[in-house]
Amino acid sequence: MSQLVFDCEEFCCYIHCLLSKMVVSVILALMLVSCTCGENPAIQVVLTEKGLQYGKHVGAGWIQEKLEVVTLPDISGKVYIGIGSVSYTLTGVRITKCDFPEPSVEFTESPAGFKTSTSGLSIAVTGGWRTRYGAIHDGGTFDMALFNVDVTSVVELGKDPDGHMSVTSVSCDAHIGGLDINFYGGASWIFEPFVEHFKGRIRAEIEDKICPTVEEYIVNTEQSLQAMNVSFDVNEDLTLDIPLTGLPVIENSSLNLGFKGEFYSIKTHQEPPFEAQPFVMPVKSGYMLSAGLSEFTVNSAFYGYYSAGLLQAIINDSMIPSTSPVHLNTSLMGPFIPQLPKMFPGLLMTLQVYATDVPQVSFHSGAVKMGSMAAVKAFAIQPNSTQTPLFKLLVDSEFSSKVWIAEERLRGSMTMENFTLSLDSTEVGTFNTDALASVAKMGVQLTLSKVNKQLTEGIMLPRLKHAQLVNPVLTLEEGFIAICSDAELLEDIDFN
Numbered sequence: 001m002s003q004l005v006f007d008c009e010e011f012c013c014y015i016h017c018l019l020s021k022m023v024v025s026v027i028l029a030l031m032l033v034s035c036t037c038g039e040n041p042a043i044q045v046v047l048t049e050k051g052l053q054y055g056k057h058v059g060a061g062w063i064q065e066k067l068e069v070v071t072l073p074d075i076s077g078k079v080y081i082g083i084g085s086v087s088y089t090l091t092g093v094r095i096t097k098c099d100f101p102e103p104s105v106e107f108t109e110s111p112a113g114f115k116t117s118t119s120g121l122s123i124a125v126t127g128g129w130r131t132r133y134g135a136i137h138d139g140g141t142f143d144m145a146l147f148n149v150d151v152t153s154v155v156e157l158g159k160d161p162d163g164h165m166s167v168t169s170v171s172c173d174a175h176i177g178g179l180d181i182n183f184y185g186g187a188s189w190i191f192e193p194f195v196e197h198f199k200g201r202i203r204a205e206i207e208d209k210i211c212p213t214v215e216e217y218i219v220n221t222e223q224s225l226q227a228m229n230v231s232f233d234v235n236e237d238l239t240l241d242i243p244l245t246g247l248p249v250i251e252n253s254s255l256n257l258g259f260k261g262e263f264y265s266i267k268t269h270q271e272p273p274f275e276a277q278p279f280v281m282p283v284k285s286g287y288m289l290s291a292g293l294s295e296f297t298v299n300s301a302f303y304g305y306y307s308a309g310l311l312q313a314i315i316n317d318s319m320i321p322s323t324s325p326v327h328l329n330t331s332l333m334g335p336f337i338p339q340l341p342k343m344f345p346g347l348l349m350t351l352q353v354y355a356t357d358v359p360q361v362s363f364h365s366g367a368v369k370m371g372s373m374a375a376v377k378a379f380a381i382q383p384n385s386t387q388t389p390l391f392k393l394l395v396d397s398e399f400s401s402k403v404w405i406a407e408e409r410l411r412g413s414m415t416m417e418n419f420t421l422s423l424d425s426t427e428v429g430t431f432n433t434d435a436l437a438s439v440a441k442m443g444v445q446l447t448l449s450k451v452n453k454q455l456t457e458g459i460m461l462p463r464l465k466h467a468q469l470v471n472p473v474l475t476l477e478e479g480f481i482a483i484c485s486d487a488e489l490l491e492d493i494d495f496n
Contacts, residue, residue, distance in 0.1 A: 039260065039275075040275070040276040040277060041259055041260065041261065041276065042262060042276040042293070042296040043260075043293055043297060044259070044279075044292040045257045045290070046254055046255065046281050046289060047288070047289050048253060048289065048290075049253040049285065050288050051289045051486075052105060052114075054288055055105075056105040058489050060100065064098070064100055074089055074090065074091045076089045084133065087132045088131045089129065090142065091127060091128050091129070091130065092127045092128050093126075094125065095124070096125065096143075098124070099120070099122040099123075100121055101118070101119065101120050103116055103119075104116070104119075107251070107252060108250065111156035112156060113154065113156040113248075115153070117150070117151070117153075118149070119150045120150070121146075122148065124144070124145045125143070125145075126142065127142060128140070129141065131186070139185065139186050140184050140185020141185055143180075143181070144179070144182075145180045146178070146179055148177025149174075149175070149176050150177075151173070151175075151214070153169065153171070154169075154172070155167050155168065155218060156168045157250070158248070159243075159244040159247060162230065162243060163242075163243020163245070163260070164225050164226050164228060164243070164244070165244060165248075165257075167221055168218070169214065169218045172214050172215060173211070174210035175207060176206060176207050178203075179206075230242055230244075236266070237265065237266060237267070237305065238266065238305070239263070240261075241260050241263075242259045242260055242261055243259065244258065244259060245259065245260050253285060261276070261296070262296070262297065263297065263304045265303075265307050267307075267308040268304075270307045272299065272300050272307075272358070274296070276296035276297075279478075279479045284484045287484040289486075292477075292482045293480060293481050295363045299360060302358050302360075302361070306355055306359075311359070312353060313352075315350065316348070316350050317329060317349070325439060328348060329349065330345060330380055331346050331347075335435065339428055339429050340390070340428055344390075347382065348380075348381045349379060349381065350381060351378055353374060353375070353376050354375055355374050360372075362479075363476055363478065365477060365478055367402055368400070368476065368481075369398065369399070369401075370398070370401075371396075371398045372396075373395070374394075374397075375394055375395070375424065376392065376393040376394075376395060378392070389427050391423065391425065391426040393422065393423060393424060393436075394423075395419070396420040397416070398417040399416055399417060401413060401455075403481075405461070405472050405473060408460065409457075411455060411457075412455040414448055414451055414455065419437070420437070466490055467488060468488050469483075470485060470487060472485035473485065
Protein backbone atom coordinates (compact mmCIF):
# COMPACT_ATOMS: atom_id res chain seq x y z
CA MET A 1 0.00 0.00 0.00
CA SER A 2 2.77 2.43 0.89
CA GLN A 3 4.36 1.70 -2.49
CA LEU A 4 1.18 2.70 -4.30
CA VAL A 5 1.01 5.97 -2.37
CA PHE A 6 4.60 6.76 -3.28
CA ASP A 7 4.08 6.00 -6.99
CA CYS A 8 0.96 8.12 -7.11
CA GLU A 9 3.00 11.22 -6.27
CA GLU A 10 4.17 11.59 -9.86
CA PHE A 11 0.61 11.46 -11.13
CA CYS A 12 -0.47 13.91 -8.44
CA CYS A 13 2.32 16.24 -9.52
CA TYR A 14 0.87 16.62 -13.01
CA ILE A 15 -2.59 17.37 -11.67
CA HIS A 16 -1.55 19.96 -9.09
CA CYS A 17 0.76 21.64 -11.63
CA LEU A 18 -2.22 22.04 -13.91
CA LEU A 19 -4.38 23.55 -11.15
CA SER A 20 -1.56 25.84 -10.05
CA LYS A 21 -0.99 27.11 -13.55
CA MET A 22 -4.66 28.10 -13.75
CA VAL A 23 -4.30 30.41 -10.75
CA VAL A 24 -1.04 31.99 -11.88
CA SER A 25 -2.21 32.49 -15.47
CA VAL A 26 -5.09 34.64 -14.23
CA ILE A 27 -2.61 36.71 -12.21
CA LEU A 28 -0.35 37.15 -15.24
CA ALA A 29 -3.28 38.25 -17.39
CA LEU A 30 -4.13 40.96 -14.87
CA MET A 31 -0.53 42.17 -14.76
CA LEU A 32 -0.40 42.42 -18.56
CA VAL A 33 -3.51 44.61 -18.57
CA SER A 34 -1.99 46.83 -15.88
CA CYS A 35 1.60 46.37 -17.02
CA THR A 36 6.44 52.80 -9.38
CA CYS A 37 12.97 56.45 -3.80
CA GLY A 38 10.06 58.77 -3.21
CA GLU A 39 10.38 61.16 -6.16
CA ASN A 40 7.30 62.39 -7.97
CA PRO A 41 6.36 60.14 -10.90
CA ALA A 42 6.22 61.80 -14.31
CA ILE A 43 4.18 58.94 -15.77
CA GLN A 44 1.25 57.29 -14.04
CA VAL A 45 -0.81 54.28 -15.08
CA VAL A 46 -4.15 53.48 -13.43
CA LEU A 47 -5.91 50.12 -13.72
CA THR A 48 -9.58 50.29 -12.75
CA GLU A 49 -11.96 47.62 -11.50
CA LYS A 50 -13.29 47.33 -15.04
CA GLY A 51 -9.80 46.59 -16.33
CA LEU A 52 -9.18 44.12 -13.53
CA GLN A 53 -12.30 42.15 -14.37
CA TYR A 54 -11.44 42.16 -18.07
CA GLY A 55 -8.03 40.73 -17.27
CA LYS A 56 -9.66 38.01 -15.20
CA HIS A 57 -12.05 37.18 -18.02
CA VAL A 58 -9.23 36.96 -20.59
CA GLY A 59 -7.13 34.80 -18.29
CA ALA A 60 -10.03 32.40 -17.68
CA GLY A 61 -10.75 32.12 -21.39
CA TRP A 62 -7.09 31.42 -22.16
CA ILE A 63 -7.00 28.65 -19.56
CA GLN A 64 -10.17 27.06 -20.95
CA GLU A 65 -8.67 26.98 -24.45
CA LYS A 66 -5.41 25.45 -23.26
CA LEU A 67 -7.17 22.75 -21.26
CA GLU A 68 -8.76 21.40 -24.43
CA VAL A 69 -5.38 20.42 -25.87
CA VAL A 70 -3.44 19.45 -22.74
CA THR A 71 -1.88 15.97 -22.81
CA LEU A 72 0.09 14.84 -19.76
CA PRO A 73 3.27 12.74 -20.02
CA ASP A 74 3.19 8.99 -19.45
CA ILE A 75 3.36 7.91 -15.82
CA SER A 76 5.02 4.67 -14.79
CA GLY A 77 5.44 2.85 -11.46
CA LYS A 78 4.90 -0.34 -9.51
CA VAL A 79 2.05 -1.49 -7.28
CA TYR A 80 2.51 -4.15 -4.58
CA ILE A 81 -0.61 -6.34 -4.51
CA GLY A 82 0.36 -8.92 -1.87
CA ILE A 83 1.62 -11.58 -4.26
CA GLY A 84 4.24 -9.41 -5.90
CA SER A 85 4.72 -6.14 -7.69
CA VAL A 86 2.80 -5.18 -10.81
CA SER A 87 4.50 -2.69 -13.13
CA TYR A 88 2.11 -0.20 -14.68
CA THR A 89 2.10 2.71 -17.12
CA LEU A 90 -0.58 5.36 -17.43
CA THR A 91 -0.38 6.75 -20.95
CA GLY A 92 -2.14 9.33 -23.12
CA VAL A 93 -3.48 11.15 -20.07
CA ARG A 94 -5.66 14.03 -21.23
CA ILE A 95 -8.45 16.24 -19.96
CA THR A 96 -11.86 15.22 -21.27
CA LYS A 97 -13.96 17.77 -19.46
CA CYS A 98 -13.38 20.80 -17.32
CA ASP A 99 -16.01 22.78 -15.49
CA PHE A 100 -13.97 25.92 -14.96
CA PRO A 101 -16.10 28.65 -13.40
CA GLU A 102 -14.71 32.12 -13.98
CA PRO A 103 -12.58 33.00 -10.97
CA SER A 104 -13.17 36.03 -8.79
CA VAL A 105 -10.49 38.65 -8.41
CA GLU A 106 -10.30 41.82 -6.35
CA PHE A 107 -7.86 44.51 -5.33
CA THR A 108 -6.49 44.24 -1.81
CA GLU A 109 -5.22 47.31 0.04
CA SER A 110 -3.40 45.37 2.75
CA PRO A 111 -1.35 43.81 1.36
CA ALA A 112 -1.33 45.97 -1.78
CA GLY A 113 -2.06 43.44 -4.48
CA PHE A 114 -4.65 40.99 -5.76
CA LYS A 115 -6.76 38.21 -4.33
CA THR A 116 -7.76 35.52 -6.82
CA SER A 117 -10.23 32.75 -5.99
CA THR A 118 -11.38 29.80 -8.05
CA SER A 119 -14.27 27.89 -6.56
CA GLY A 120 -16.12 24.77 -7.70
CA LEU A 121 -13.61 23.69 -10.34
CA SER A 122 -14.07 20.12 -11.59
CA ILE A 123 -11.78 18.24 -13.95
CA ALA A 124 -12.16 14.85 -15.65
CA VAL A 125 -9.15 13.10 -17.17
CA THR A 126 -8.83 9.86 -19.08
CA GLY A 127 -6.07 7.68 -20.43
CA GLY A 128 -4.84 4.20 -20.97
CA TRP A 129 -3.13 1.81 -18.58
CA ARG A 130 -0.79 -1.12 -19.16
CA THR A 131 0.43 -3.65 -16.57
CA ARG A 132 3.08 -6.33 -16.50
CA TYR A 133 3.35 -9.08 -13.89
CA GLY A 134 6.08 -11.46 -14.89
CA ALA A 135 5.09 -12.80 -18.29
CA ILE A 136 1.51 -11.57 -17.92
CA HIS A 137 0.69 -8.37 -19.83
CA ASP A 138 -2.61 -6.53 -19.57
CA GLY A 139 -4.10 -3.14 -20.36
CA GLY A 140 -7.18 -0.99 -20.53
CA THR A 141 -8.39 2.53 -19.82
CA PHE A 142 -9.02 4.62 -16.74
CA ASP A 143 -10.97 7.73 -15.74
CA MET A 144 -10.28 10.11 -12.89
CA ALA A 145 -12.35 13.06 -11.72
CA LEU A 146 -11.59 15.88 -9.29
CA PHE A 147 -14.65 17.59 -7.82
CA ASN A 148 -15.18 21.03 -6.24
CA VAL A 149 -11.60 22.22 -6.33
CA ASP A 150 -11.15 25.58 -4.55
CA VAL A 151 -7.93 27.60 -4.83
CA THR A 152 -7.39 31.04 -3.29
CA SER A 153 -4.19 33.04 -3.76
CA VAL A 154 -3.16 36.47 -2.48
CA VAL A 155 -0.18 38.23 -4.06
CA GLU A 156 1.47 41.48 -3.05
CA LEU A 157 2.86 43.97 -5.54
CA GLY A 158 5.91 46.05 -4.68
CA LYS A 159 9.17 47.32 -6.09
CA ASP A 160 12.81 46.45 -5.70
CA PRO A 161 15.62 49.01 -5.12
CA ASP A 162 16.22 49.28 -8.88
CA GLY A 163 12.60 50.18 -9.60
CA HIS A 164 11.44 46.84 -10.99
CA MET A 165 7.95 45.70 -10.06
CA SER A 166 7.93 42.81 -7.63
CA VAL A 167 5.25 40.21 -6.97
CA THR A 168 5.22 38.09 -3.82
CA SER A 169 2.96 35.27 -2.70
CA VAL A 170 1.35 36.24 0.60
CA SER A 171 -1.00 33.33 1.12
CA CYS A 172 -2.46 30.36 -0.70
CA ASP A 173 -5.14 27.84 0.18
CA ALA A 174 -6.28 24.83 -1.84
CA HIS A 175 -9.02 22.29 -1.19
CA ILE A 176 -10.34 19.36 -3.25
CA GLY A 177 -13.89 18.33 -2.42
CA GLY A 178 -13.74 14.87 -3.94
CA LEU A 179 -11.82 12.47 -6.18
CA ASP A 180 -12.87 9.37 -8.06
CA ILE A 181 -10.83 6.82 -10.08
CA ASN A 182 -12.08 3.95 -12.22
CA PHE A 183 -10.11 1.38 -14.22
CA TYR A 184 -11.60 -0.44 -17.23
CA GLY A 185 -10.67 -3.42 -19.38
CA GLY A 186 -8.26 -6.29 -18.87
CA ALA A 187 -7.80 -7.33 -15.25
CA SER A 188 -8.53 -3.91 -13.85
CA TRP A 189 -10.44 -5.62 -11.03
CA ILE A 190 -7.01 -6.17 -9.45
CA PHE A 191 -6.83 -2.45 -8.64
CA GLU A 192 -10.38 -2.06 -7.36
CA PRO A 193 -9.71 -3.22 -3.75
CA PHE A 194 -7.08 -0.49 -3.39
CA VAL A 195 -8.87 2.43 -5.07
CA GLU A 196 -11.13 3.48 -2.20
CA HIS A 197 -8.25 3.34 0.28
CA PHE A 198 -6.08 5.66 -1.77
CA LYS A 199 -8.65 8.24 -2.87
CA GLY A 200 -8.10 10.28 0.28
CA ARG A 201 -4.33 9.94 0.05
CA ILE A 202 -4.24 10.99 -3.61
CA ARG A 203 -6.48 13.97 -2.88
CA ALA A 204 -4.22 15.01 0.00
CA GLU A 205 -1.13 14.68 -2.22
CA ILE A 206 -2.63 16.99 -4.81
CA GLU A 207 -3.86 19.51 -2.22
CA ASP A 208 -0.47 19.67 -0.55
CA LYS A 209 1.34 20.43 -3.79
CA ILE A 210 -1.01 22.98 -5.43
CA CYS A 211 0.10 25.98 -3.36
CA PRO A 212 3.86 25.28 -3.52
CA THR A 213 3.52 25.13 -7.30
CA VAL A 214 1.49 28.37 -7.33
CA GLU A 215 4.29 30.00 -5.35
CA GLU A 216 6.90 28.56 -7.72
CA TYR A 217 5.15 30.16 -10.69
CA ILE A 218 4.97 33.46 -8.79
CA VAL A 219 8.72 33.25 -8.10
CA ASN A 220 9.33 32.66 -11.81
CA THR A 221 7.18 35.68 -12.60
CA GLU A 222 9.18 37.74 -10.13
CA GLN A 223 12.41 36.69 -11.82
CA SER A 224 11.00 37.70 -15.21
CA LEU A 225 10.06 41.11 -13.81
CA GLN A 226 13.56 41.61 -12.45
CA ALA A 227 14.98 40.89 -15.90
CA MET A 228 12.89 43.61 -17.56
CA ASN A 229 14.64 46.83 -18.58
CA VAL A 230 13.72 49.99 -16.70
CA SER A 231 15.94 52.09 -18.95
CA PHE A 232 16.33 51.89 -22.71
CA ASP A 233 17.60 53.94 -25.62
CA VAL A 234 14.84 55.50 -27.73
CA ASN A 235 17.25 56.71 -30.41
CA GLU A 236 20.96 57.44 -30.81
CA ASP A 237 20.68 60.57 -28.66
CA LEU A 238 18.20 59.88 -25.86
CA THR A 239 17.58 57.22 -23.26
CA LEU A 240 14.38 56.89 -21.22
CA ASP A 241 14.32 55.85 -17.56
CA ILE A 242 11.04 54.33 -16.37
CA PRO A 243 11.67 52.65 -13.01
CA LEU A 244 8.89 52.67 -10.45
CA THR A 245 9.21 55.67 -8.15
CA GLY A 246 7.25 54.19 -5.28
CA LEU A 247 5.11 51.32 -4.13
CA PRO A 248 1.91 50.60 -6.04
CA VAL A 249 -1.05 52.50 -4.62
CA ILE A 250 -4.13 50.28 -4.42
CA GLU A 251 -7.61 51.30 -3.37
CA ASN A 252 -10.92 49.47 -3.52
CA SER A 253 -11.41 50.06 -7.22
CA SER A 254 -8.04 50.97 -8.73
CA LEU A 255 -4.32 50.32 -8.94
CA ASN A 256 -1.96 53.25 -9.54
CA LEU A 257 1.62 52.78 -10.72
CA GLY A 258 4.02 55.73 -10.86
CA PHE A 259 7.07 55.73 -13.14
CA LYS A 260 10.05 58.07 -13.32
CA GLY A 261 9.54 58.91 -16.99
CA GLU A 262 12.73 60.93 -17.53
CA PHE A 263 14.75 61.33 -20.71
CA TYR A 264 18.52 61.69 -20.57
CA SER A 265 21.13 62.57 -23.14
CA ILE A 266 23.16 59.45 -23.87
CA LYS A 267 26.16 61.74 -24.33
CA THR A 268 25.96 63.77 -21.10
CA HIS A 269 23.36 62.02 -18.89
CA GLN A 270 22.89 65.32 -17.02
CA GLU A 271 20.00 65.92 -14.66
CA PRO A 272 17.79 68.82 -15.75
CA PRO A 273 17.57 71.91 -13.50
CA PHE A 274 13.89 71.21 -12.80
CA GLU A 275 11.95 68.43 -11.10
CA ALA A 276 8.78 66.51 -11.78
CA GLN A 277 5.80 68.09 -10.06
CA PRO A 278 3.09 65.98 -8.41
CA PHE A 279 -0.16 65.47 -10.26
CA VAL A 280 -3.29 63.51 -9.42
CA MET A 281 -4.65 61.12 -12.01
CA PRO A 282 -8.45 61.01 -12.05
CA VAL A 283 -9.89 57.51 -11.77
CA LYS A 284 -12.26 57.01 -14.70
CA SER A 285 -14.29 53.97 -13.68
CA GLY A 286 -15.93 53.78 -17.11
CA TYR A 287 -12.56 52.90 -18.68
CA MET A 288 -10.25 49.96 -18.07
CA LEU A 289 -7.12 52.04 -17.68
CA SER A 290 -5.70 55.55 -17.77
CA ALA A 291 -2.21 56.85 -18.42
CA GLY A 292 -0.89 60.28 -17.50
CA LEU A 293 2.21 61.99 -18.90
CA SER A 294 3.49 65.11 -17.16
CA GLU A 295 5.14 68.05 -18.87
CA PHE A 296 8.34 67.06 -17.05
CA THR A 297 8.85 64.07 -19.36
CA VAL A 298 8.63 66.21 -22.50
CA ASN A 299 10.85 68.93 -21.04
CA SER A 300 13.46 66.40 -19.93
CA ALA A 301 13.71 65.27 -23.57
CA PHE A 302 14.31 68.87 -24.67
CA TYR A 303 16.94 69.25 -21.95
CA GLY A 304 18.63 66.06 -23.11
CA TYR A 305 18.98 67.44 -26.61
CA TYR A 306 20.00 70.87 -25.29
CA SER A 307 22.67 69.58 -22.90
CA ALA A 308 24.22 67.56 -25.71
CA GLY A 309 24.35 70.63 -27.98
CA LEU A 310 21.93 69.14 -30.50
CA LEU A 311 19.42 72.02 -30.68
CA GLN A 312 21.28 73.85 -33.40
CA ALA A 313 21.49 73.93 -37.17
CA ILE A 314 23.42 75.53 -40.03
CA ILE A 315 21.32 77.08 -42.81
CA ASN A 316 22.76 78.00 -46.21
CA ASP A 317 21.17 79.47 -49.31
CA SER A 318 20.74 76.08 -51.01
CA MET A 319 18.22 75.15 -48.30
CA ILE A 320 15.94 78.12 -49.01
CA PRO A 321 13.15 77.68 -51.61
CA SER A 322 13.72 79.54 -54.85
CA THR A 323 10.36 81.30 -54.41
CA SER A 324 11.41 82.85 -51.11
CA PRO A 325 11.61 86.68 -51.11
CA VAL A 326 14.77 86.43 -49.02
CA HIS A 327 18.00 84.68 -49.98
CA LEU A 328 21.26 84.34 -48.13
CA ASN A 329 23.30 86.67 -50.31
CA THR A 330 24.75 89.94 -49.00
CA SER A 331 23.70 91.87 -52.12
CA LEU A 332 20.10 90.68 -51.82
CA MET A 333 19.91 91.64 -48.14
CA GLY A 334 20.05 95.37 -48.97
CA PRO A 335 16.32 96.01 -48.37
CA PHE A 336 16.76 94.76 -44.80
CA ILE A 337 20.33 95.83 -44.01
CA PRO A 338 21.24 98.71 -46.35
CA GLN A 339 24.94 98.82 -45.44
CA LEU A 340 25.57 95.10 -45.92
CA PRO A 341 25.86 95.05 -49.78
CA LYS A 342 28.27 97.95 -49.60
CA MET A 343 30.53 96.32 -47.03
CA PHE A 344 30.43 92.76 -48.41
CA PRO A 345 29.05 92.80 -51.97
CA GLY A 346 27.95 89.57 -53.67
CA LEU A 347 28.85 87.07 -50.94
CA LEU A 348 26.85 84.02 -49.92
CA MET A 349 25.84 83.80 -46.28
CA THR A 350 25.26 81.11 -43.69
CA LEU A 351 23.13 81.24 -40.56
CA GLN A 352 23.95 79.42 -37.36
CA VAL A 353 20.70 78.86 -35.43
CA TYR A 354 20.82 77.50 -31.90
CA ALA A 355 18.75 77.43 -28.74
CA THR A 356 19.95 79.79 -26.03
CA ASP A 357 17.85 78.07 -23.38
CA VAL A 358 15.92 74.86 -22.95
CA PRO A 359 12.55 74.97 -24.77
CA GLN A 360 9.72 74.69 -22.28
CA VAL A 361 6.41 72.88 -22.76
CA SER A 362 3.50 73.36 -20.39
CA PHE A 363 0.18 71.51 -20.30
CA HIS A 364 -2.96 73.47 -19.50
CA SER A 365 -6.64 72.65 -19.50
CA GLY A 366 -7.42 72.35 -23.19
CA ALA A 367 -4.08 73.55 -24.56
CA VAL A 368 -0.36 72.83 -24.86
CA LYS A 369 1.99 75.81 -24.83
CA MET A 370 5.63 75.88 -25.88
CA GLY A 371 8.15 78.68 -25.61
CA SER A 372 11.65 78.81 -27.01
CA MET A 373 14.53 81.26 -27.11
CA ALA A 374 17.07 81.04 -29.88
CA ALA A 375 19.89 83.00 -31.49
CA VAL A 376 20.81 83.43 -35.14
CA LYS A 377 24.39 84.25 -36.06
CA ALA A 378 24.97 85.43 -39.63
CA PHE A 379 28.25 84.97 -41.51
CA ALA A 380 29.50 86.06 -44.91
CA ILE A 381 31.44 83.42 -46.86
CA GLN A 382 34.61 84.94 -48.26
CA PRO A 383 36.15 83.79 -51.58
CA ASN A 384 38.74 81.83 -49.60
CA SER A 385 35.86 80.06 -47.74
CA THR A 386 36.54 81.81 -44.44
CA GLN A 387 33.49 83.10 -42.62
CA THR A 388 33.19 86.69 -41.47
CA PRO A 389 30.73 87.33 -38.61
CA LEU A 390 28.04 89.91 -39.47
CA PHE A 391 25.44 90.11 -36.73
CA LYS A 392 23.52 88.13 -34.10
CA LEU A 393 19.74 88.09 -33.71
CA LEU A 394 17.66 86.88 -30.77
CA VAL A 395 14.37 85.10 -31.43
CA ASP A 396 11.71 84.70 -28.75
CA SER A 397 8.73 82.59 -29.84
CA GLU A 398 5.66 81.06 -28.24
CA PHE A 399 3.23 78.56 -29.70
CA SER A 400 -0.07 77.08 -28.56
CA SER A 401 -1.60 73.82 -29.71
CA LYS A 402 -4.57 71.57 -29.16
CA VAL A 403 -4.43 67.80 -29.37
CA TRP A 404 -7.10 65.14 -29.41
CA ILE A 405 -7.75 61.55 -30.48
CA ALA A 406 -10.19 60.72 -33.25
CA GLU A 407 -10.54 57.52 -35.27
CA GLU A 408 -7.55 56.03 -33.45
CA ARG A 409 -5.34 58.88 -34.63
CA LEU A 410 -3.60 61.57 -32.63
CA ARG A 411 -4.65 64.87 -34.19
CA GLY A 412 -4.00 68.50 -33.40
CA SER A 413 -3.56 72.09 -34.47
CA MET A 414 -0.92 74.71 -33.71
CA THR A 415 -0.93 78.50 -33.68
CA MET A 416 1.80 81.10 -33.14
CA GLU A 417 1.20 83.26 -30.08
CA ASN A 418 4.33 85.40 -30.22
CA PHE A 419 7.37 85.93 -32.44
CA THR A 420 9.88 88.58 -31.49
CA LEU A 421 13.13 89.23 -33.33
CA SER A 422 15.73 91.65 -31.95
CA LEU A 423 19.33 92.63 -32.71
CA ASP A 424 21.73 91.42 -30.04
CA SER A 425 25.11 92.35 -31.52
CA THR A 426 26.48 93.52 -34.89
CA GLU A 427 29.75 93.88 -36.77
CA VAL A 428 28.14 95.83 -39.64
CA GLY A 429 26.39 98.58 -37.67
CA THR A 430 22.89 98.81 -36.30
CA PHE A 431 19.78 98.26 -38.43
CA ASN A 432 16.04 97.99 -37.93
CA THR A 433 14.85 94.38 -37.61
CA ASP A 434 11.12 94.97 -38.27
CA ALA A 435 11.31 94.02 -41.95
CA LEU A 436 13.32 90.87 -41.20
CA ALA A 437 10.87 89.96 -38.44
CA SER A 438 7.92 90.28 -40.84
CA VAL A 439 9.56 87.98 -43.39
CA ALA A 440 10.53 85.52 -40.65
CA LYS A 441 6.94 85.44 -39.39
CA MET A 442 5.74 84.67 -42.91
CA GLY A 443 8.18 81.76 -43.06
CA VAL A 444 6.99 80.46 -39.68
CA GLN A 445 3.34 80.74 -40.72
CA LEU A 446 4.08 78.84 -43.94
CA THR A 447 5.77 76.10 -41.92
CA LEU A 448 2.84 76.01 -39.48
CA SER A 449 0.36 75.54 -42.30
CA LYS A 450 2.24 72.45 -43.43
CA VAL A 451 2.49 71.16 -39.86
CA ASN A 452 -1.22 71.73 -39.26
CA LYS A 453 -2.08 69.82 -42.42
CA GLN A 454 -0.18 66.82 -41.06
CA LEU A 455 -1.71 67.25 -37.59
CA THR A 456 -5.21 67.36 -39.07
CA GLU A 457 -4.59 64.11 -40.93
CA GLY A 458 -3.30 62.70 -37.66
CA ILE A 459 -0.78 60.11 -36.60
CA MET A 460 -1.77 56.51 -35.92
CA LEU A 461 -1.56 55.62 -32.26
CA PRO A 462 1.23 53.12 -31.55
CA ARG A 463 0.22 49.51 -31.02
CA LEU A 464 1.17 47.93 -27.75
CA LYS A 465 3.03 44.63 -27.82
CA HIS A 466 0.25 42.53 -26.33
CA ALA A 467 -2.81 44.78 -26.52
CA GLN A 468 -4.54 47.51 -28.44
CA LEU A 469 -6.43 50.52 -27.11
CA VAL A 470 -10.17 50.69 -27.70
CA ASN A 471 -11.97 54.05 -27.94
CA PRO A 472 -9.20 56.10 -26.31
CA VAL A 473 -9.94 59.64 -25.15
CA LEU A 474 -7.27 62.32 -24.61
CA THR A 475 -7.65 65.22 -22.21
CA LEU A 476 -5.31 68.10 -21.38
CA GLU A 477 -5.05 68.89 -17.69
CA GLU A 478 -2.98 71.32 -15.67
CA GLY A 479 0.54 69.94 -15.74
CA PHE A 480 -0.17 66.66 -17.52
CA ILE A 481 -1.88 64.99 -20.42
CA ALA A 482 -4.13 61.97 -19.84
CA ILE A 483 -5.41 59.14 -22.03
CA CYS A 484 -8.32 57.03 -20.82
CA SER A 485 -9.17 53.89 -22.74
CA ASP A 486 -10.48 50.39 -22.78
CA ALA A 487 -8.11 47.71 -24.03
CA GLU A 488 -8.23 44.46 -25.92
CA LEU A 489 -5.58 41.80 -25.51
CA LEU A 490 -4.33 40.35 -28.77
CA GLU A 491 -5.32 36.80 -29.66
CA ASP A 492 -1.75 35.58 -30.10
CA ILE A 493 -0.76 36.43 -26.54
CA ASP A 494 0.90 33.63 -24.59
CA PHE A 495 1.06 33.60 -20.80
CA ASN A 496 3.61 30.78 -20.62
